[in-house]
Amino acid sequence: MHHKINILLADTQQLFSEGFTAILQKIQGVETNVIGYASSGQELIDAIAGEEVDMVFMDINFPDLDGVELISSIKSQDGTTRVCVVSSYTDHKLVKKAFLAGADGYFSKSNNSDELSSCVTQILEGDRFLSEGVYITPPQRQSDAPVLTNGSRKSYYQDKFLIQQKLTKREQEVLNLITKALNNKEIADRLYISHQTVGVHRKNIMRKLGVRNTVNLIRFALDHELIS
Helix, strand or coil, X not given: CCEEEEEEEECCCHHHHHHHXXXXXXXXXXXXXXXXXXXXXXXXXXXXXXXXXXXXXXXXXXXXXXXXXXXXXXXXHCCCXXXXXXXXXXXXXXXXXXXXXXXXXXXXXXXXCCHHHHHHHHHHXXXXXXXXXXXXXCCCCCCCCCECCCCCECCHHHCHHHHHHHCCHHHHHHHHHHCCCCCHHHHHHHHCCCHHHHHHHHXXXXXXXXXXXXXXXXXXXXXXXXXX
């Protein structure tokens, strides 16, 4: 079946979007019409407004807006618009969040472009697409972390975006106040929650980030620019 589809591309790297366009145009049986590019979340929202968009290919990491929330926003505006994430982030928790937000597909940037044809046709037929090596549950053998030249594995937490995905919004608020040297009671007063709840959040944050005390937690947050 021949398809003609209007496409929006959203990625912070213009060169990637242009290369991605060239690959899309080579797909057999699909006439792709790229009607716009966006390099930020707000640009994507503006580009999709008032347009007839059949499919959005988008990264999930933007400097201004949360990518997962953007998926929900797009799907709530027009349920017929298909959304496929194209990202270098393949952590299974993030992939699952994207699908729960309404994504129709998740394509890894590290994969071969030949797989893109299957991605487009599968999504157009109403199915969801997961590219090779992408999971929504933990694989039996977790080997996603890139291997460094010395043979050790780079921590997932080396990346600011992935770190922030590990923390809930409330935990990020608590972390921000911890770095301002506020104690549990002061944080509780600021957020209108109990100091016991703050203590639970503090423990969860340290567990998720792999630190054992507040001094190391603050140092970690500063080193990885996690504070606003």
